[in-house]
Amino acid sequence: MEAVQAVSSVPILEAMGIRVVELRQGHAAAELPPEPNVNHFGVTYAGSLFSVAEMLGGLLSLTTFDLEGELAGFVPLVKESTIRFRRPALGVVRASASLPDDEVARVRTDALASGKGEFVLEATLTDAGGEVVATTVGTYQLRRLG
Numbered sequence: 001m002e003a004v005q006a007v008s009s010v011p012i013l014e015a016m017g018i019r020v021v022e023l024r025q026g027h028a029a030a031e032l033p034p035e036p037n038v039n040h041f042g043v044t045y046a047g048s049l050f051s052v053a054e055m056l057g058g059l060l061s062l063t064t065f066d067l068e069g070e071l072a073g074f075v076p077l078v079k080e081s082t083i084r085f086r087r088p089a090l091g092v093v094r095a096s097a098s099l100p101d102d103e104v105a106r107v108r109t110d111a112l113a114s115g116k117g118e119f120v121l122e123a124t125l126t127d128a129g130g131e132v133v134a135t136t137v138g139t140y141q142l143r144r145l146g
Contacts, residue, residue: 007030007055009018012051012095012125013055015031016032016036016037016051017030017032017035017037018031018052021094022096023059023060023063025063025064025104026098026099026104027096027098028059028060028062029051029056029095030056030094030095030096030099031092032044032048032092032095032122033095034090036077043081043088043090044093044133049085049089049093049095049134050081050083052086052095052125053081053136053138054078054136055136056123057076057097057121058061058076061076062076065142068081070108071108073144073145073146074145075141076146077143078138078139078140079139080139081136082136082137083135084134084135085133085134087131087133089127089134091127092128093125093126093128093133094125094126095123095124095145096123097123099121107119107142111143111144116142118140119140119142120137121137121138121140121141122135122136122137122138123135123138
């Protein structure tokens with residue numbers, strides 16, 4: 001699935017103006033523009049920060065796992081996610097996350113053996129100046145549907 005198609009398949013993400021900027025096996029990054037994501041204090045809305053980080057797990061899964069081949073019928077789901085806000089975010093925010101090759105192999109093996117493969121993904125959100133504004137830890141699962 002193409003990156004633009006992945007974002008547009010969840011209408012709220014598209015409405016937020018999220019733009020995928022990096023997408024390769026084991027890595028995903030997206031940018032969140034200030035508008036329409038500014039809150040009543042003039043900084044980026046906390047829910048928008050969470051959303052751009054959370055969607056990385058699904059986006060990364062689309063390019064990392066063969067969901068149209070050996071893992072056809074599997075979908076990425078988020079099971080749990082936490083966010084730590086470090087400072088107010090101004091301007092464009094970049095969210096990025098990576099999953100090491102050995103973890104990718106383990107998830108694939110678990111999914112094929114049991115119908116589900118779980119992984120933890122840490123994301124870092126930085127502002128235009130490169131300062132960390134938030135971090136997330138999400139538990140995701142590749143799960144066979146049906």
